[in-house]
Amino acid sequence: MSGRPRMVKVRQNVLKHNDLLARMLRGRFEEAGVLVISLVSTPGAGKTALLERTLTRMRADGLRVAALVGDLATENDARRLARSEAPVKQIVTGTICHLDAEMVQHALDDWSLADLDILFIENVGNLVCPSSYDLGERLRLVLMSVTEGEDKPLKYPTIFNTADVCVITKMDLADAVEFDLYAARENVQAIRPGMRTIELSVKSGEGMESYFDFLCDLCVSPRPSALKASVNAETAEIRRGAAE
C-alpha cells in the first residue's frame, strides 16, 4: 500500500561536495602561500608543451614549481613534464573525463604545499566536463590553438566562461592556417567579457616573455584583479586595427 506523493523541498547544489572540497583546498593553498593555476583545453592544444617550458623556465628563475597532470590513461605527460626536474605527479583518471577536487586532494597527500610557490594542474584534455568542477585553483587558463579555429569559444561557451585567461597557442602556425586573431579575441570577449588573452608559441618563443611576466606578476599580486586592467586598452587596439 502506498500513500500520496508528498512534495519535499530540498534546494541542494548537486556539486556541493566538490564545491566544499574545492573551497577547503583554496583555503589550504592560500594559507601555504602557493599560487595554483589550472590548464584546460582540447587534447592537443599544447598544454603539456607549454607547461614543460613553464616549469623549466620558472625553476631556472629560482621559483619552486610543481605540477599535477590528469589523463585518462598513460603517464606519458608526467614523464614529459618530469624532464623539467620539477616535482610532477600523474593523476590517471581511468574512464573519468575530468579532474575533481577530491582527486587533487588525494594527489597532494604526500606533498608539502609550504615548499611550493606555484602549483600547476593540467586537466584532462576536454572542453566540456572540466567546466563543472572547481579544483580550488586561483586561476584557470583555457588554451586554444590557432589550428582549432577562431570560433572555439562560441562552440564551448561554458568552459570559456569559467576561465580567467585565454592563451592562444601555436601562433607560429597562424599564417599557415589563416587564423583571424581579431575574430578570436572578439569571440572570447563575447563569451567572457573582460577576459585577457595571451598569444604565444612555445616553438618559436613568440609571446613567451609576456606570458612569463604575467605569471610572475601574479606571484606577487594577492588577487587576480589586475587581470582586467590591460584588457580595455587591448580591446581598443583591436578595434582600431579592424577599422583600418
Added chain:
Amino acid sequence: MHELSIALSMIEMANEEVVRRGGGRVTALHLKLGPLSGVVREALEFSYEIACQDTALEGSRLIIEDVPVMVHCARCRQDTVVESIQSLRCVRCGELSSEVVQGRDLEVVALEIEEVEELVT
C-alpha cells in the same frame, strides 16, 4: 560525458533525504539547470534513468526547470536575460557584461516522495 556521475550525485542526495525521512519511494525529482552548468540536458536525462535502477528512485520522473542566463549590466543597473550564451550582452543597451548572476545552476530543488506503508493483513 560526466552526466552519469552528476546523476549518481543527485540520486545519492535524494536517497539521503529519503533515509532522513524514514523511508519511502521517490516518484519525481525536480532540478534547476542552467546552460552554463556544463551539463547537457539530454545526456543527463539518459543517465538519470539508468542510474535510478535498483534505488528508491527507480521509475521516478526527472523534471527539469531550464534556468536562463542572466547578466547584471553596470550601466543600466539591471539584470537581464541574455539572448544567447554566445554573447553575454545586456538586452537593453547591448553592453557586454562579465557579471553572470544566473545560469550556472545545477540544483535539486524538490522531491516527490511516496511514503510506503506497511501492509496490514
